[in-house]
Amino acid sequence: MFEPIAPAAANDARVRIHxxxxxxxxxxxxxxxxxMLANGATACRASAVSGAPRGPFCMMGVCFDCLVEIDGVPNVQACMTQVRNGMQVRAMNGKAELP
Known part of the structure; x- marks a missing residue:
């Protein structure tokens, strides 16, 4: 469904994330x-209302369908966050629980 496009300046740097x-x-x-899309995941979270799967839609920070938990912090826009080595990413199920 998705195919990566090589950047103009080929950069072979890679990071390891969970x-x-x-x-x-x-x-x-x-x-x-x-x-997440390259890894085969089509959903980042489940809707808090119906539990329906929600995934990246606009890829530019407008729709908020790509909210995930990153390093224990909920409601982070996955499309607006660059990967970094050691990052822990978790799909969210419904709304986030705040302390």
């Missing part, structure tokens, strides 16, 4: 949403 507990090596220039 997506829902699975270790993955991804290009360092990817956003978290792009890394």
């Amino acid at each position: 997506i829902d507990g699975m270790l993955d090596d991804v290009p360092a220039h990817y956003s978290v949403a792009a890394a």
Whole structure:
């Protein structure tokens, strides 16, 4: 469904991130949403109302359908967050619980 496009200046730098507990090596220039899509994930969260799967839609920070938990912080826009080495990404199920 999705096919990565090589950047103009080929950059082979990669980082290791965890997506829902699975270790993955991804290009360092990817956003978290792009890394999830490249990894085969089509949903980032489940709707708080119906539980329907929601995934990256606009990829530019407008729709908020790509909210995930990153390093324990809920409601982070995956499309607006660049991957970094060691990052822990988790899909969200419904609304986030705040302390």
